[in-house]
Amino acid sequence: MLCQACGSRRASVYQPHSGRALCRECFVEDVRSRVSAEIKKWGMIEPGDRVLLALSGGKDSYLLLESLALLHDPSRLMGLTIVEGIPGYNREEDLRKLREAARGYGVELVAVSVKDFTGLSVHEMVESARRRGVSLSACTFCGVARRRIMSDIAKELGADKLATAHNLDDEVQTAIMNIIRGDLVGLRRLHPRSRSSGIRRIKPMRKVYEWESATYAMIRGFPFQSAECMYIGEHPTLRARLRSELYAVERRRPGSLLKFLELLDRLLEAGEEEVGKCSRCGSPTSPGRAMCKLCELLEGVGVSLPPYLSRSPLISLRGLRGWGEGDAP
Ligand code: SF4
Numbered sequence: 001m002l003c004q005a006c007g008s009r010r011a012s013v014y015q016p017h018s019g020r021a022l023c024r025e026c027f028v029e030d031v032r033s034r035v036s037a038e039i040k041k042w043g044m045i046e047p048g049d050r051v052l053l054a055l056s057g058g059k060d061s062y063l064l065l066e067s068l069a070l071l072h073d074p075s076r077l078m079g080l081t082i083v084e085g086i087p088g089y090n091r092e093e094d095l096r097k098l099r100e101a102a103r104g105y106g107v108e109l110v111a112v113s114v115k116d117f118t119g120l121s122v123h124e125m126v127e128s129a130r131r132r133g134v135s136l137s138a139c140t141f142c143g144v145a146r147r148r149i150m151s152d153i154a155k156e157l158g159a160d161k162l163a164t165a166h167n168l169d170d171e172v173q174t175a176i177m178n179i180i181r182g183d184l185v186g187l188r189r190l191h192p193r194s195r196s197s198g199i200r201r202i203k204p205m206r207k208v209y210e211w212e213s214a215t216y217a218m219i220r221g222f223p224f225q226s227a228e229c230m231y232i233g234e235h236p237t238l239r240a241r242l243r244s245e246l247y248a249v250e251r252r253r254p255g256s257l258l259k260f261l262e263l264l265d266r267l268l269e270a271g272e273e274e275v276g277k278c279s280r281c282g283s284p285t286s287p288g289r290a291m292c293k294l295c296e297l298l299e300g301v302g303v304s305l306p307p308y309l310s311r312s313p314l315i316s317l318r319g320l321r322g323w324g325e326g327d328a329p
């Protein structure tokens with residue numbers, strides 16, 4: 001069967017939401033053009049913007065890296081990878097491959113460890129929590145710390161935008177979780193124009209299905225991280241359930257996830273955002289909360305003076321090349 005886009009090469013990827021069978025080249029082109037269209041639609045990146053890319057080394061982060069390097073001036077891009085400090089995960093080997101790939105696109109990569117930033121690695125937080133009888137999952141500590149490191153480093157580096165590699169499946173799962181919890185603030189934060197974390201966070205891949213990102217990574221031969229985190233089983237069960245339910249919905253009605261997110265974008269467009277401020281570190285927080293989630297979690301595991309309160313998180317990043325010619329912050 002021939003590709004239904006170019007009509008000349010052999011089709012090898014069937015795309016249920018469009019009903020088309022595509023060749024590898026046209027599939028890659030289709031994914032890139034959806035990323036580009038989403039960026040333009042919401043004005044995610046302006047010419048000259050300094051964009052910090054949050055890269056985990058997983059398949060999605062390679063797609064983010066490649067598509068932005070093709071769409072934007074690579075000297076205005078910088079990669080950030082966070083070392084959680086979880087045994088067997090984020091190995092040196094994967095970091096090296098990611099750094100080499102970034103360099104291949106002309107993008108510098110900086111690595112920041114959770115331990116340097118908060119005083120404890122994710123693994124140590126979990127152990128301390130267990131000793132103290134605090135029943136919170138590793139993913140809670142990890143997610144809260146990572147989000148905070150990303151926005152603080154983005155501010156420190158003078159980035160205009162912080163790009164993350166969330167895909168369509170991630171976005172729809174998060175939206176439904178917020179709806180189920182009745183969390184309107186969290187739901188509004190998902191809107192592509194949201195500025196609730198201080199820096200503008202962008203998700204250029206929010207209209208790309210997870211299976212498409214995986215297929216793209218395979219076609220392009222990305223050396224993405226294959227090691228699984230030892231805490232994967234602690235991932236919120238609601239998210240895991242939604243993930244499989246949504247697969248089933250999508251199989252029966254291809255394109256459902258895309259339609260859901262497009263509808264949500266329209267519904268949230270008019271909403272107002274409220275933001276509070278952490279009494280300890282001053283970071284943006286949900287309205288009505290005294291402390292931000294990270295300060296609160298760390299206090300629970302015995303860290304009352306985390307390093308980020310007293311020194312720049314960039315202390316370990318000396319020798320950074322900066323953003324292109326002559327205007328490093
Ligand atoms: Fe962090 Fe949980 Fe992911 Fe492991 S599975 S990297 S602990 S969020």
Ligand code: ZN
Binds near residue numbers: 278
């Ligand atoms: Zn705080």
